[in-house]
Amino acid sequence: GDGMMKTYDIAALPGDGVGKEVVSSAIEVIGALSDVHGGLAFRFTEFPWNCDYYMEHETMMPPDAMKTLAQFEGVFLGAVGNPAIVPDHVSLWGMLIKIRREFELSINMRPAKKVRGIESPLVNPKSFDLVVVRENSEGEYSEVGGRIHRGADEMAIQNAIFTRKATERAIRFAFELAGKRNKHVTSATKSNGIYHSMPFWDEVFTEVAKEYPDIESRSNHIDALAAFFVTKPYDFDVIVASNLFGDVLTDIGSAIMGSIGIAPSANINLSGKYPSMFEPVHGSAPDIAGKGVANPIGQIWTAKLMLDHFGEEELGRELLTIIEDATEAGIKTPDIGGRSTTAEVTEEICSRIRKKG
Ligand code: ATP
Numbered sequence: 001g002d003g004m005m006k007t008y009d010i011a012a013l014p015g016d017g018v019g020k021e022v023v024s025s026a027i028e029v030i031g032a033l034s035d036v037h038g039g040l041a042f043r044f045t046e047f048p049w050n051c052d053y054y055m056e057h058e059t060m061m062p063p064d065a066m067k068t069l070a071q072f073e074g075v076f077l078g079a080v081g082n083p084a085i086v087p088d089h090v091s092l093w094g095m096l097i098k099i100r101r102e103f104e105l106s107i108n109m110r111p112a113k114k115v116r117g118i119e120s121p122l123v124n125p126k127s128f129d130l131v132v133v134r135e136n137s138e139g140e141y142s143e144v145g146g147r148i149h150r151g152a153d154e155m156a157i158q159n160a161i162f163t164r165k166a167t168e169r170a171i172r173f174a175f176e177l178a179g180k181r182n183k184h185v186t187s188a189t190k191s192n193g194i195y196h197s198m199p200f201w202d203e204v205f206t207e208v209a210k211e212y213p214d215i216e217s218r219s220n221h222i223d224a225l226a227a228f229f230v231t232k233p234y235d236f237d238v239i240v241a242s243n244l245f246g247d248v249l250t251d252i253g254s255a256i257m258g259s260i261g262i263a264p265s266a267n268i269n270l271s272g273k274y275p276s277m278f279e280p281v282h283g284s285a286p287d288i289a290g291k292g293v294a295n296p297i298g299q300i301w302t303a304k305l306m307l308d309h310f311g312e313e314e315l316g317r318e319l320l321t322i323i324e325d326a327t328e329a330g331i332k333t334p335d336i337g338g339r340s341t342t343a344e345v346t347e348e349i350c351s352r353i354r355k356k357g
Contacts, residue, residue, distance in 0.1 A: 005038075005039055005040075005041060006039065006040055006041070007041045007042070007043055008041070008042050008043070008073050008074065008310055009043050009045070009071075009072050009073050009074075010042055010043065010044050010045070010072055010073065010074045010075070010076050010306070011044075011045055011047060011068075011069050011072040011074070011075045011076065011275070012027065012044040012045065012046045012047070012076045012077075013046075013047055013049060013075060013076070013077045013078065013080075013095075014046065014048075014050070014078040015049070015050045015077060015078040015079050015080040015081075015095070015284065016050045016051050016052075016078075016079060016080055016081055016082045016091070016284040016289075017079055017081070017082060017283075017284030017285055017286050017289035017290075018078070018079060018282075018284060018285045018288060018289050018294035019050075019077075019078025019079035019080070019284050020050075020078060021289075021290075021292065021294045021296070021342050022078060022280070022294050022295075022296045022298065022299035022300075022342065023076065023077075023078040023299060025296035025299060025300065025342055025343075025345075025346040026076070026296060026299040026300045026302065026303045027044050027076075028346055028350060029296075029300050029303065029319070029346065029349050029350055029353070030042050030044075030303050032349075032350040032353045032354060033315060033318075033319060033353055033357075035354075035357075036353055036354060036356070036357025037315060037357065040312065040315070044076065045072070047061075047065075047068075049061045049062075049065065049095060050080065050082070050091075050095075051080075051081070051082035051085050051086040051091050052082075052085075054085075054086050054090070054091065054094070055085055055086070059094065060080075060090075060091055060094030060095040060098075061094065061095055061098075066098070066099075066102055066103075069099065069103075069275065070103075070274055070275065072275050073275055073310075074275050074276055074277070074278060074306055074309070074310075075099065075103075075275050075276070075277040075278070076277075076278050076279075076302070076303070076306065077096070077099075077277055077278065077279040078279070078280075078284075078299065079279070079280070079282065079283045079284035079285070080092060080095050080096045080283075080284065081283055081284045081286075082284060082286060083286070084286065096279075099277055100136075100267055100277070102274075103267075103269055103274035103275065103276075103277065104137070104269050104270075104271055104273065104274055105136060105137075105267035105268060105269050105274075105276065105277055106135070106136055106137040106166060106169065106170070106268070106269070106270055106271075107133060107134065107135070107136055107169075107170060107173055107267070107268040107270060108133075108134040108136040108246065108250070108265060108266070108267050108268075109131060109132070109133050109134070109177075109265065109266045109267075109268060109305070110131065110132050110134070110250040110253055110254065110263065110264070110265045110266075110281065111129075111130065111131045111132075111253075111264065111301075111305070112128070112130050112131075112132070112233070112250075112253030112254060112256060112257050112263070113127075113128065113129045113130070113257065114126075114127040114128050114129070114257070115257065115258070115262060115297075115323070115324055115327055116324040116325075116327060116328040117324065117326075117327035117328035117329070117330065117332065118257070118258045118259070118262065118327050118332070118336045118337075119258055119336075119337065120256055120257060120258045121255065121256065121258065122230065122233070122256055126234045127234060128233035128234040128236070128256070129182075129234075129237075130233060130236040130237060130238070130239060130253065131177060131181070131237070131238050131239070132239045132241060132246055132249045132250045132253055133170060133173055133174040133177065133238060133239065133240045133241070133246070134170075134241055134242075134243060134245075134246025134247065134249075134250060135166055135167065135170035135240075135241070135242050135243050135246060136243060136246070136267065137166050137243075138161045138162065138163060138166050138243065139160055139161065139162060139197075139242040139243030139244060140158075140160045140242060140243055140244035141243045141244065142158075142159055142160060142161045144158075144159040144161060145157040145158040145159045160197050160242075160244075162197045162200055162201060162242070164204060167200070167201055167204045168204050168207075168208060169270055170240055171187070171204060171205050171208045171240050172208055173240075173268070173270065174238045174239075174240035175208060175209070175211070175212045175215055175217075175238075177238050178212075178215050178237055178238040179212070179214075179215060180313065181237055181238060182237040183214060183215045183216060183237070184215065184216045184217070184236070184237035184238065185209070185212075185215060185216070185217045185218075185237070185238045185239075185240060186217070186218055186219070186220055186225070186236055186237075186238070186239045186240070187201070187202070187205045187217070187218070187219040187220070187239075187240055187241075188219075188220065188222045188225050188239060188240065188241035188242065188245040188246070188249065189201060189202055189205075189219045189220070189221060189222065190221055190222050190223075190245075191219075191221075192221060193221075197242075201242065202219060205217070205219065205240075222241075222245045222248075222249075225239070225245075225249065226248060226249065226252060229249065229252045229253065229256065230252070230256065233256055250265075250281075254281050258336060259295060259335045259336045260281055260282045260298070260335075261282055261294065261295030261297065261298050261333065261335045261336065262295060262297040262298050262301065262336065263280065263281035263282065263298050263301075264278075264280055264281065264298055264299075264301035264302040264304065264305050265278070265279055265280065265281050265302065265305070266278050266302070266305040266306070266309060267279070268309070276309060278302045278303070278305055278306045278309075279302060280298030280299045280301070280302050281298060282298055292341045292342050292343060293333055293334055293341055293342060294333065294342050295332075295333040295335050295336060295342070295345070296333075296342050296345055296346055297323055297327070297333075297345070300319070300323060300349065301320070301323065303319070304316045304319045304320055304323075307319065318356070319353075322349055322352045322353055322356065323349060325352055326345065326348045326349050326352060329348070331344060331345055331348040332345070333345060
């Protein structure tokens with residue numbers, strides 16, 4: 001090496017249930033990767049905030065937690081929730097949702113990819129590799145509206161908020177991402193049925209697309225798009241969607257991968273004021289927690305998204321190839337049809353990293 005060492009300071013929040021098992025697994029894998037590639041180091045600082053912490057302190061996190069977390073370059077989260085001892089609305093709002101809101105994590109990004117050695121529920125076995133970029137700060141999930149009248153005349157009014165600022169930054173993010181991938185962006189719209197917001201969304205999309213002449217773009221209505229995710233997911237590269245549409249598409253995305261245990265996600269801060277947060281799609285999985293059989297791939301893939309985020313895309317690609325080599329060799333946890341434990345999968349991936357490096 002040239003003596004330059006880049007160290008990324010990451011706050012690790014293993015959280016509850018399988019979160020603890022898979023975060024330690026992913027940290028091990030990143031450690032192996034850094035050992036092999038001098039010049040790069042991730043320094044993880046762990047914080048024990050979870051439902052057990054709540055039982056002792058009556059709060060999910062200490063009062064200065066957000067200030068503490070803000071000093072890191074990234075937040076690496078496992079899963080939060082243990083409904084047997086703390087109601088989900090208390091644990092999720094006290095930690096996960098608090099971080100998502102206060103750190104202005106305006107983009108949620110979830111890749112969906114056919115993984116070698118893992119069966120997808122799709123009949124068409126052709127491989128796919130897409131990313132859904134979801135606007136995550138406004139849109140349909142707004143608190144504007146209300147309920148009026150009673151009885152037979154009762155009604156609820158729900159307003160969706162689409163600002164130019166948030167719409168444009170989500171769409172721009174999608175085009176930038178496509179530039180590093182397969183140079184194709186699909187916009188999820190519904191301008192044939194939604195009168196104000198979707199034509200506006202389309203307009204902004206067309207404007208931004210003009211700035212990226214080397215990237216192909218198209219729009220699909222959300223209903224057709226959802227069907228295409230099932231019939232021809234190989235037709236997509238980057239998909240950009242509003243909060244609600246993105247919510248639905250990302251779930252279809254992880255479903256077609258074959259197991260929720262392998263799906264990763266990133267919550268991106270675009271203002272640069274706060275760290276981004278990386279977490280797998282799955283929850284704390286109380287039904288299998290403590291048994292040593294949780295699939296660590298979702299969390300390890302989440303670490304890959306963190307590598308990408310810091311511009312270490314080469315390493316990210318290498319890590320994903322090694323994950324697929326391991327699954328193709330049959331070293332898999334039960335959720336994807338194997339018999340291996342979390343520890344065995346982790347060790348397999350680490351030893352393949354060392355062998356390659
Ligand atoms: P929430 O998403 O609100 O936490 P939940 O607790 O039902 O809801 P998960 O914790 O994701 O959702 O669990 C859903 C199912 O997927 C469970 O049967 C669980 O065992 C399984 N599952 C989740 N994560 C993994 C994993 N990493 N490996 C294997 N199976 C998993």
